[in-house]
Amino acid sequence: MSDSSRMSLFRRGSWPEARRIGEILRRETIGGALLLVAAVAALVWANSPWAPAYEALRDWQVGPAAWHLHLSLGTWAADGLLAIFFFVAGLELKREFVAGDLRDPRRAVVPVAAAVGGVLVPALIYTVLNIGTGGGALRGWAIATATDIAFALAVLAVVGRHLPAALRIFLLTLAVVDDLLAIVIIAVFYTAHLAVAPLLATLVPLAVFGVLVQRRVRSWWLLLPLAALTWGLMHASGVHATVAGVLLAFTVPVVRSDQAGGPQAGLGLAEHFEQRFRPLSAGFAVPVFALLSAGVTIGGLHGLATALTDPVALGVVAGLVAGKTIGITAATWLVARFTRARLDEGLSWADVIGLAILGGVGFTVSLLVGELAFGAHDPRAEHVKVAVLAGSLTAALLATAVLRLRNRVYRRLHAAESVDTDRDGTPDVYETGGDR
Template identity: 55%
Template sequence: MAAAPRARRTVFARLSLPERNFVVDALRTETVGGVLLLLAAVAALIWANTPLQDSYESVRHWHVGPDSLGLHLSVQHWAADGLLAVFFFVAGVELKRELVAGDLRDPKAAMLPVAAALCGMAAPALVYLLVNTLGDGSKAGWAVPTATDIAFALAVLAVIGTSLPSALRAFLLTLAVVDDLFAILIIAVFFTSDLNFAALGGAVLGLVVFWVLLRREVRGWYVYLPLALVIWGLMYNSGVHATIAGVAMGLMLRCSRREGEEKSPGEHIEHRVRPLSAGLAVPLFALFSAGVAVSGGVLADVFTQPETLGVVLGLVVGKTLGIFGGTWLTARFTRAELGNELAWPDVFAVATLAGIGFTVSLLIGELAFTEDPALTEEVKAAVLVGSLAAAVLASVLLKLRDARYRRMYEEEERDEDLDGIPDIYEVGDPAYHLRMAELLEKKAAEHRRLAQVAGGGSAEDGRPA
């Protein structure tokens, strides 16, 4: 007797209701933050390309902070090392939640975004290395085009107004979370300067205290905030990039819900801190990092120098082919198929959108070429050009499918019984059909009443007046 054929697994299927609600809430904040990020980047470019350019340089290179603690830093460094620690803290909480309650808790479900993220980081690095090997350029910037900026990507979605289905939005969010994890590992491993083991030991000890307090369920921001600042300061002085402290503390939070909890502590803190990250920390980083003096010569250099050309091609070509190829190969070898009326061009468009590598790419660009300020500014210009090109290309591809996305989105959001739960999640619920029958009866009665009034009859008894 022949064995029954194995059922094909569906990828990009409809999300569960709790996961859908989490994604909607998270992306709403990220979208607002992304718009602020865009505005900050534009403001930085205007500030750096007007007669006020000298004031821009003066502000971002102005030093402040206690020199005795090794924290007499420029405003630009405070933004990159301090404010981005908040961003990476939120990334750590997101990753922890995905591991214990989200898509990454199921190895089969996690395979797709993890493979896509890995290929989406390896391909841009290979493109960069290939361009710089052929062009005899510096290979130090191989990691610059490997990151995805989820806030910037969602801001593009908000601007072009596409109704991207929640399954693709969730994939983009999960992909960015995994992407952030590997970006953090790259920073920790490849961009760590000479280690100060005393400071590093102090930071590790602080993290242990942080973990013990969490396990003992000690409450109070006035306990954790000073401790977090001490850990951050020690991490900065250790030679390890200070943002690692943020992600480490985020990973320690409990993100699994106990009986009677509406939100876990991690979800609760993330809900409080995410607006600070998306609405203040990341836009301020962009304001003091994205201000590149743009001229015809600089733009020409972007496409003629191997370092800058490698960044642009890495973001636009490498990121797209890496994510799409990783997704297609994973689905091919796991015998999975697309769901929700989606097609592979939709995945390709989202992969193109992931080529927007603004925030972390700018950070890595600063770390990779610290010894060459001129090249640092040119690489920043390349990040801006590559991200803009990816945004425009993704906008065109997504617009081509916008009518289909809008129908799918409206179907997902329809709530005719007005109970706050989309109808698509209640189709098999008898109570839902009872509510719909009552709603239809009320509508029919209202139509009869209006018809009687229009015909001159009595609305009370239905007899002619």
């Protein structure tokens, strides 16, 4: 096979898709900043003299007891608000694989394989470090398997503003796919008591919702009650209620066009719902979850050392920092090896490693899985929170160092992608065989 005919990894896609992803990244960056502020506020509050007030707020119970929905605010945030987050993630994933550049299997295989590798290796590392420790420690094997979309993109916005569009799309898709893998793991492995009747009943409002959106119905007074009923029945079934968000998203139609982002791309309900709910997810749902979940009493340096020497915490940190890096990089290399593909012009494996390290920024879903694995009153639940914060911060700092070393290359590639000599709004590289 000649060098010119070999498949190229991270090759430039279509301009409409690159522009759409750019808009998503800008919105998620703001959400990532809010997430960071909320997490810091929770940590400061939980370690201040006003810590009892934080715990009282988190544990305050509201909701109708008759419907088994008399829940604490922390549970409402984890089960309810994160359903919005997963609804948006589901919309994005379906949009990418139905109408985006990833409808081409050759493009889709790279981020999907990387996401799978980024799930399997952290889980394996955690298991190796905790096998034989007893006390149910192995329940936390999935904590380090998900990448936090908002947090990772916020880091990328600071250190990788000139990162080529193909690498940005890779990171976004990888994060969405492994979040969806995480929700499958939650549904399969963290459902303790399954009630079959409510689970089957979930199919009724879900099906009605699906029929209405397929008929392009946008009336909120019809769709929101059906979505809420689907969520409520899923919660009653014992399956984590955030699964309802993904299932609802997958029923929403995506407009196909000959070219991703073509003239019809703005007409689909998926794009309409994504524009409406992404700000709610990034600007409210995820930051509130962080505020109510990230507050952990560290207890000074001694408490920090005690937490991080727990095998559970060690497994989480090692899974996020080492597991994600090894899993994502190795899976990407294997795709290149077995397809005889090469990296696109100007890119190197250092770029892949940098993004793989950034994939270790696991916050939102990691905290959620930690709560499901150990509950609210197990001391290891507090150690998990410390480990998630420490691992995510370490991954962010290491990724910053690696990507900063390549910043000059990114600036040159970004400049080449920005030239628009005819001033028609489309960079020249996308008009001269951009999808190469």
